[in-house]
Amino acid sequence: MQRLFVSLLGWACIGAASPVALPQGKAFDRFITIWLENQDYAKVAVDSSIADLKRQGILLTRYYAHTHPSQPNYLAAIAGDYFGLNHDDWVRLPENVATVVDLLEDKDLTWAGYFEDVPGPGYMGNASDGSTGTDGWDYVRKHNPFVTYDSVTNNGERLLNLESFDTFQRTFAAKKVPEFVFMTPNMMNDGHNTTLDFATKWSHKFLQPLLAEKAFDERTLIALTYDESETYSEPNHIVTLLLGNAIPPALKGTEDDTFYTHYSILSTLQANWGLHNLGRYDVGANVFKLVADKVGYTGNKDPENLPTVNNSVSYPGLLNDDPSRRLPVPVPNMKLVGAGGLGILPAIEAAWSGTQTRQTPYDGSGKVFDGDRNPPVYNTPAGTPS
Ligand SMILES: *[C@@H]1O[C@H](CO)[C@@H](O)[C@H](O)[C@H]1NC(C)=O
Ligand SMILES: *[C@@H]1O[C@H](CO)[C@@H](O)[C@H](O)[C@H]1NC(C)=O
Ligand SMILES: *[C@@H]1O[C@H](CO)[C@@H](O)[C@H](O)[C@H]1NC(C)=O
Numbered sequence: 001m002q003r004l005f006v007s008l009l010g011w012a013c014i015g016a017a018s019p020v021a022l023p024q025g026k027a028f029d030r031f032i033t034i035w036l037e038n039q040d041y042a043k044v045a046v047d048s049s050i051a052d053l054k055r056q057g058i059l060l061t062r063y064y065a066h067t068h069p070s071q072p073n074y075l076a077a078i079a080g081d082y083f084g085l086n087h088d089d090w091v092r093l094p095e096n097v098a099t100v101v102d103l104l105e106d107k108d109l110t111w112a113g114y115f116e117d118v119p120g121p122g123y124m125g126n127a128s129d130g131s132t133g134t135d136g137w138d139y140v141r142k143h144n145p146f147v148t149y150d151s152v153t154n155n156g157e158r159l160l161n162l163e164s165f166d167t168f169q170r171t172f173a174a175k176k177v178p179e180f181v182f183m184t185p186n187m188m189n190d191g192h193n194t195t196l197d198f199a200t201k202w203s204h205k206f207l208q209p210l211l212a213e214k215a216f217d218e219r220t221l222i223a224l225t226y227d228e229s230e231t232y233s234e235p236n237h238i239v240t241l242l243l244g245n246a247i248p249p250a251l252k253g254t255e256d257d258t259f260y261t262h263y264s265i266l267s268t269l270q271a272n273w274g275l276h277n278l279g280r281y282d283v284g285a286n287v288f289k290l291v292a293d294k295v296g297y298t299g300n301k302d303p304e305n306l307p308t309v310n311n312s313v314s315y316p317g318l319l320n321d322d323p324s325r326r327l328p329v330p331v332p333n334m335k336l337v338g339a340g341g342l343g344i345l346p347a348i349e350a351a352w353s354g355t356q357t358r359q360t361p362y363d364g365s366g367k368v369f370d371g372d373r374n375p376p377v378y379n380t381p382a383g384t385p386s
Contacts, residue, residue: 009023011117027294028246029218032181032210033077033225033265035143036199037070037192039053040168046241048209049200051255053224055253056211056288059242063260064227065236067314067370073227074145077262078182080280080362084328085315088142090126091319095150096351097369099328100180100266102151103275110178112161113146114168115139116186122159123147130186136193138186143227145182172209180269180380211243219246223265223370236311242288256289259302261368264288271295279344283384287339297339303368310372325371333362333381350359356381375379 044050045059065073071091072082078099085091104111117130117138124147130138131386146152146162148247153159161178165185184190185206191199203224209215210222226238240260263285269285270277272295286292286300303309316325334344334356349356361369364384369376 002355021143021258021352025219026274027219027272027291028221028244028248029267030177030179030181030216030220031223031272032177032183032205032220032244032270033223034183034203035074035190036185036203036224036226036255037143037190037284038189039191039199039226039238040231040234041237041239043196046370047196047200049197049204049218050241052237053204053207053241053243055261057222057247058251059255060240060242060260060288061240061255061257062239063225063264064311064368065226065238066261066368067236067384068228068232068312070227072319073262074143074150074184076281077265078145079149080263080266080282081321081330082314082317084314084320084327086314086319087321089321090141093149093318095154097149098151098278098332098345098348098351099146099149100269100278101146101149102345102347103252103266103270103272103278106347107179107273107275109273111182111209112155112163112168112171112178113144113182113184114163114165115144115184116165116189118144118162118164121161121163123162124153124154124159132186132188134188134193136187138188140187140344143184143190159162166305172215177216177220205245206287211245216245220244221246232312234312234319235309242290247290249292258286258289258300258325259306260286260288267339270338270342271297273340275338275340276342276345276348277338277340278334278335279334279348280330280362281369283333283336283338283362284364285339286366299339299366300367303366305330305367305374308373309368310370311372314373315369315371322323329360330376330378331358331360331381333360333364335381335383336362336364337384338364357366377379
C-alpha cells in the first residue's frame with residue numbers, strides 16, 4: 001500500500017520539480033552492505049584490490065564476527081542475536097522474532113535483499129545451481145538471513161523484496177535502489193568456493209559503477225564486509241571497508257580503530273535514521289564512528305569483558321544442534337534505549353506483551369558473549385546503563 005502511494009505520488013510529480021525525496025538520514029540516505037566469505041583480517045588488509053578501494057573509504061580495523069560457521073553471523077546482522085546457532089543447516093525463527101525490516105518499515109524506509117543466482121524472488125529453498133556452470137550450488141540459503149525469519153516469510157510483500165543481482169542492476173540503472181540493501185554474491189564471487197584474491201577482484205570490479213561520481217543522487221554508505229574469519233583457532237577478526245559518496249572527503253583513506261561487530265550495522269542504522277530498537281544485542285553495539293560523530297552519539301566503548309571473549313564458539317540457544325544447549329528465544333528487553341534515541345519498537349513490545357518482567361540476557365552494555373567463558377547472563381530487565 002505504502003509503495004503504491006509513493007509510486008502514484010512519483011507519477012504525479014513527473015514534469016514538475018524532482019521525484020519523491022527519500023527520508024533524510026543524519027549521515028547517509030542509503031546503506032548497502034555486501035557480504036564476502038571466510039577470510040582473516042590480516043590477509044585481506046594487505047590485498048591489493050582492498051588497498052585500492054581503501055583509498056576511497058574507511059578501513060574498520062577492529063571489526064569482529066560473532067561465531068562460526070557462516071550462518072549465525074548472517075542471522076545476527078539483521079536481528080541482534082544468533083539464537084545459539086552453531087551450524088549451517090536449515091533453520092527457522094518464529095514470527096515474534098523481529099528484524100531490521102520491522103525497524104525500517106516503521107519509518108517508511110524501503111529495503112531489499114539481493115542474492116546472486118537466487119532462482120526467483122522470495123525463494124526459500126536450501127540451495128540452487130546458478131550461472132557459473134559448475135553444477136555446484138551458487139545460491140545458498142545459509143547466506144540469506146531473511147528467509148530464516150517467519151516475520152519476513154509470512155508476509156508476501158516482504159518475501160518479494162528478496163531478489164536477484166539482475167534486479168539490483170536494473171534498480172541501480174533506474175536510480176531506484178532502496179534505502180537499505182543487503183547483498184550476497186554467489187559462492188564463487190563471495191570467495192567461498194574460490195580464493196581471497198578472486199573475491200576481492202570481483203568486489204573491486206562490482207563496486208566501480210557504485211563508486212562513480214554520479215552513481216547515486218543521495219548520500220550512500222556502502223559496507224563491504226566478511227561473514228567470519230577463516231581461522232577458527234584465532235579471534236574472529238575480519239575486514240570491513242566503508243565506501244560510497246556518504247564518506248566525507250577528509251575521511252577517505254583513513255582507518256577507524258573502534259571495536260565493532262555485525263550488530264554495529266543495526267545500531268548505526270538506528271543512529272542515522274532515528275529508528276526504534278529490537279531490544280536485543282543491537283542495543284549497546286558501537287555505532288560506526290563517522291555516524292556517531294555526526295549524530296553526537298557518545299556510547300562507543302570497548303566491551304568490558306573483551307580480553308576473555310572467544311568469538312569462535314556459539315553460546316546456547318534455540319538453534320543449537322546440541323539438545324543439552326538448547327534454550328527458548330530470549331525475551332527482548334523492553335526498557336532499553338538504543339542508538340536512535342528511542343525505545344523498543346512498539347510492535348515488538350506488543351508481540352511480547354506479558355513477558356516484560358521475565359529475565360533477559362540483553363542489558364545494553366555492549367558486552368560480547370560466547371559459548372566458552374562468556375555465556376549470556378539472564379537478569380531482570382533494567383534500563384540502558386549510562
Ligand atoms: C534442506 O536441508 C535440510 C537439512 O539441513 C533438510 O532437512 C531439508 O530436507 C532440505 N530441504 C530441501 C528442500 O532440500
Ligand atoms: C561450493 O562448495 C560446496 C561445498 O562447500 C559444494 O557443495 C558446491 O558444489 C560448490 N559450488 C560451486 C559452485 O562450486
Ligand atoms: C575458542 O574456542 C575454540 C573452540 O572451543 C578453541 O579451539 C579456541 O582455542 C578458543 N580460543 C581461545 C582464544 O580461547
